[in-house]
Amino acid sequence: MARAALGLGVRDLAKAAEVSPDTIARFERGEELRASTIEAIRKALETHGIQFLEGGQVATGPGVAVGSKS
Template identity: 45%
Template sequence: MDEKEAARILTPAACRAARALLGWTIDDLVKAARTSPNSVSRFERGDGPIRPTTAVQIVQAFAASGVEILNGDGTGVRMLRPDPR
């Protein structure tokens, strides 16, 4: 997935929904995506856009744990397979 696509599909609501589906805290996402807790918290609150490279890291972390971001006409996520943790 390229940076433009990741930034387009990763909305604050999708990020929160994906974390909820996995039962992840922000710290869990930060560890899986190797990003900063401030970036994730600020993004999820809607306090500004996230860097495209960070969006890719987050989308890939969710995908590695079996969650796909589905944003067509609205926000959505789905579990592709059980979380391997």
Template identity: 50%
Template sequence: MTPEQFKMAKAALGLSNPDVAEGTGLHRNTLNKIDQGLSKASTAQHVRLYLEAKGVQFLEGGQVAVGPGVALKGAEE
């Protein structure tokens, strides 16, 4: 999960970092690190699983969503 995907997922769900902190049990400062791309991979995975459970679909390059999801357009396009 990239920082951009994290921000998009929060926006899609109408969540703030304090909301995600409450849902995941993580500190808001930890979530700020995800926003900046400075988190541990295990922490980002924990948050990603939480967001997926809330209905977010993360897409990797080239994937097409079947329903609601989070997608990033590649810089080369």
């Protein structure tokens, strides 16, 4: 969702996060990844302007809201 909002391709995000395109695909499928890999992807998205939001926060630009799991 965040990658698509930015118009980034899988290879673009992979390069920015310094991971393989396969790792991005695995992440998007919801497969389990190391915390450090997820953090690298998050930082790359934030560098491109994505804001990760939690309960009640409001974005000032492109944002991704994280809902609570029930």
